[in-house]
Amino acid sequence: MKLSSNIALAVAFLTSSLSATASAEAPLVTVQLANDQSGANANVAVRADGVKHTVESLWGKTAVARNGIVYASSTQLTEFQQNTACRISQPGIDVTLDARHTWSWLDGGRVVDLNGASLVCKDA
Incomplete structure (x- = not known):
């Protein structure tokens, strides 16, 4: 029983480590x-990792x-x-920006x- 608990803990640790590494990269x-x-x-910098951010959390304390x-x-x-795509959306607004459509x-x-x-940004 203890061995299976240790294995489960190790797998959970490795999975979370891989997720954090992928996001940081x-x-x-x-x-x-x-x-x-x-x-x-x-301007706000975010990682192109597919994580959904609220506009309020990113720009809520800025000039806009x-x-x-x-x-x-x-x-x-x-x-x-070149392969980045960012999407800003809410009801009535759906804008996608990429290398060909930057504004x-x-x-x-x-x-x-x-x-x-x-806002969600990801690499295609």
Whole structure:
């Protein structure tokens, strides 16, 4: 019984170590949000590891936030790999950026509240 517990513990440790290593090795990507009405913009670096991040957690304390609420009208990939794809989404907004499409309006140029939005970047 003790042997099987030790084996299970070792497998769990190795699995978590491999996951942490893979995440740490994913390339960094820089995504910018801009409020073209106010002129504010902010860049955030995230790993292209497929992890879902809330926009609020990434940009909530930057120049594009007001009282903790993120407002932006456009987004841009500023540092990325050729096979990187980033997606910003929430109900009514679904924007994907990649090496061929590095900039986009979020909602036709209108400033939108992004506190319900998420960002996922990954290497294809």
